[in-house]
Amino acid sequence: MIFGATGDLAKRKLFPSLYRLYERKRLNKFAVIGVARRQLTNEEFQASVRESVLSSLGNKENLDDFISHFFYQSHDAGDSNSYAALKKLADEIDGHYTLEGNRIFYLAMAPEFFGPIALHLKSDGLTDVKGYKRLVIEKPFGHDLASAKELNKQIRTAFSEDEIYRIDHYLGKEMVRNIEVIRFANAIFEPLWNNRYISNIQITSSETLGVEERGRYYETSGALRDMLQNHMMQMVALLAMEPPIKLTTNEIRSEKVRVFRSLRMVEGEQIKDYFVRGQYDEGAINGKQVPKYRDEPMVDKESNTETYVAGKIMIDNFRWAGVPFYIRTGKRMSTKSTKIVVQFKDIPMNLYYETEKMLNPNLLVIHIQPEEGITLHLNAKKAGGHLDAQEVKLSFANTGVFTMNTPEGYEKLLYDCMRGDATNFTHWDEVAYSWAFVDKISEVWQKTKAAFPNYTSGSMGPKAADELLEKDGFFWWPVTDLDVDICQ
Numbered sequence: 001m002i003f004g005a006t007g008d009l010a011k012r013k014l015f016p017s018l019y020r021l022y023e024r025k026r027l028n029k030f031a032v033i034g035v036a037r038r039q040l041t042n043e044e045f046q047a048s049v050r051e052s053v054l055s056s057l058g059n060k061e062n063l064d065d066f067i068s069h070f071f072y073q074s075h076d077a078g079d080s081n082s083y084a085a086l087k088k089l090a091d092e093i094d095g096h097y098t099l100e101g102n103r104i105f106y107l108a109m110a111p112e113f114f115g116p117i118a119l120h121l122k123s124d125g126l127t128d129v130k131g132y133k134r135l136v137i138e139k140p141f142g143h144d145l146a147s148a149k150e151l152n153k154q155i156r157t158a159f160s161e162d163e164i165y166r167i168d169h170y171l172g173k174e175m176v177r178n179i180e181v182i183r184f185a186n187a188i189f190e191p192l193w194n195n196r197y198i199s200n201i202q203i204t205s206s207e208t209l210g211v212e213e214r215g216r217y218y219e220t221s222g223a224l225r226d227m228l229q230n231h232m233m234q235m236v237a238l239l240a241m242e243p244p245i246k247l248t249t250n251e252i253r254s255e256k257v258r259v260f261r262s263l264r265m266v267e268g269e270q271i272k273d274y275f276v277r278g279q280y281d282e283g284a285i286n287g288k289q290v291p292k293y294r295d296e297p298m299v300d301k302e303s304n305t306e307t308y309v310a311g312k313i314m315i316d317n318f319r320w321a322g323v324p325f326y327i328r329t330g331k332r333m334s335t336k337s338t339k340i341v342v343q344f345k346d347i348p349m350n351l352y353y354e355t356e357k358m359l360n361p362n363l364l365v366i367h368i369q370p371e372e373g374i375t376l377h378l379n380a381k382k383a384g385g386h387l388d389a390q391e392v393k394l395s396f397a398n399t400g401v402f403t404m405n406t407p408e409g410y411e412k413l414l415y416d417c418m419r420g421d422a423t424n425f426t427h428w429d430e431v432a433y434s435w436a437f438v439d440k441i442s443e444v445w446q447k448t449k450a451a452f453p454n455y456t457s458g459s460m461g462p463k464a465a466d467e468l469l470e471k472d473g474f475f476w477w478p479v480t481d482l483d484v485d486i487c488q
């Protein structure tokens with residue numbers, strides 16, 4: 001059951017992802033009930049599913065058969081009568097498709113509905129099934145620790161922790177999943193993966209888009225809650241965790257939780273030494289003039305909301321003591337890119353010091369999006385020269401190998417959920433530790449008015465974010481210089 005089936009997420013991501021699973025024969029016995037407020041017939045709903053698949057994947061075979069598995073139920077999320085009608089329909093469909101009582105409830109709705117819907121699902125009998133029942137819940141999971149706890153309490157009355165699948169769509173991305181394999185399947189990285197050999201790690205997630213039509217939501221969120229609390233912190237955890245004993249959900253999650261427990265908590269006056277906030281001014285992106293954040297629709301003219309955040313995250317454990325994890329994320333930046341740069345320490349003595357320039361440090365770059373791949377930056381002899389060293393890049397690009405884009409994150413996450421694999425969903429403990437960390441920052445930022453706007457649209461963020469690294473003797477590796485060469 002998809003709650004919010006007429007919404008943007010369902011149309012853009014969920015229906016095409018379900019089609020891809022169907023096409024790959026990963027959906028055998030299935031039916032989908034679309035649930036939303038407006039009155040639609042089954043036929044009208046099926047037409048919208050068809051339209052969504054056509055517009056994102058083009059013309060496809062077996063589309064008629066695929067959409068025949070879709071049903072629609074008009075619904076008011078707050079009304080018990082609606083749930084009674086939904087239960088009746090679900091029970092009929094369950095019998096017809098022999099679904100063995102297995103149910104997934106996907107809440108693709110505004111977050112204020114998450115708790116009430118979960119409570120209704122239980123009180124109105126929809127969770128009384130003889131098969132499995134699973135709840136998939138979209139972000140945001142609360143807007144601070146207190147609200148996240150309250151939401152968790154509500155959904156836990158209807159579902160146990162192992163039945164709750166909290167979506168972080170970054171965990172569906174191919175290269176985010178690859179972090180673990182790169183680290184734990186290569187003898188050359190794991191021995192170096194610590195404070196003796198790594199000087200710093202940089203994670204950038206930049207967008208060229210502004211807040212678009214999401215001003216109302218974004219005003220209550222900002223980059224800190226929208227990006228850092230979830231996606232950025234998840235990437236930090238995957239990079240920093242200890243090797244799990246086994247690749248099981250519980251083992252991996254417990255290692256990630258240990259990273260969150262080791263985070264250096266910063267608060268009050270310390271925040272300014274570790275975090276920088278920004279808000280975009282007007283400027284030009286790809287030659288097109290764009291307005292400042294405060295002039296976007298449904299945004300306060302005096303808004304104190306950050307559209308950019310950069311930070312230094314310290315993990316105070318034996319492996320990472322002294323290694324800064326720098327993160328930055330923002331809107332209206334010069335380029336759309338998500339990359340991780342692992343910078344290794346300089347070699348003990350530079351024999352090539354006499355050459356014109358210093359040797360480049362070794363870098364391992366993990367390209368998350370839009371291109372997907374890995375690049376290792378080494379120094380090698382310049383061909384023909386005497387003994388000059390120059391930087392060379394060993395590159396691997398996913399697109400070069402598979403000649404097509406790797407599966408959409410949502411496709412993989414939906415499939416994981418159907419198989420009952422919660423590894424790439426966020427456990428409550430991760431959510432809670434992450435909010436506790438972020439709340440300390442937002443408490444300070446909410447109390448003090450920032451000198452916004454402080455970065456031009458089309459730049460890489462405020463100057464203070466550069467200074468954050470400069471005072472430690474580092475600099476942000478320019479993301480465009482690091483691009484992987486994609487062979488077609």
Ligand code: NAP
Pocket residue numbers: 003004005006007008009010012035036037038039075076077078107108109110111138139140
């Ligand atoms: P949306 O386009 O606003 O859709 C909201 C859906 O909720 C519609 O289907 C709407 O039905 C339904 N709805 C609203 N009030 C209802 C009620 N009282 N009873 C029953 N149904 C009701 O939202 P969205 O963009 O798809 O986002 C859904 C969730 O996904 C949110 O939590 C969002 O934060 C998250 N998310 C979205 C995206 C994205 O790309 N869109 C990305 C990441 C996360 P009617 O249209 O019939 O009123």
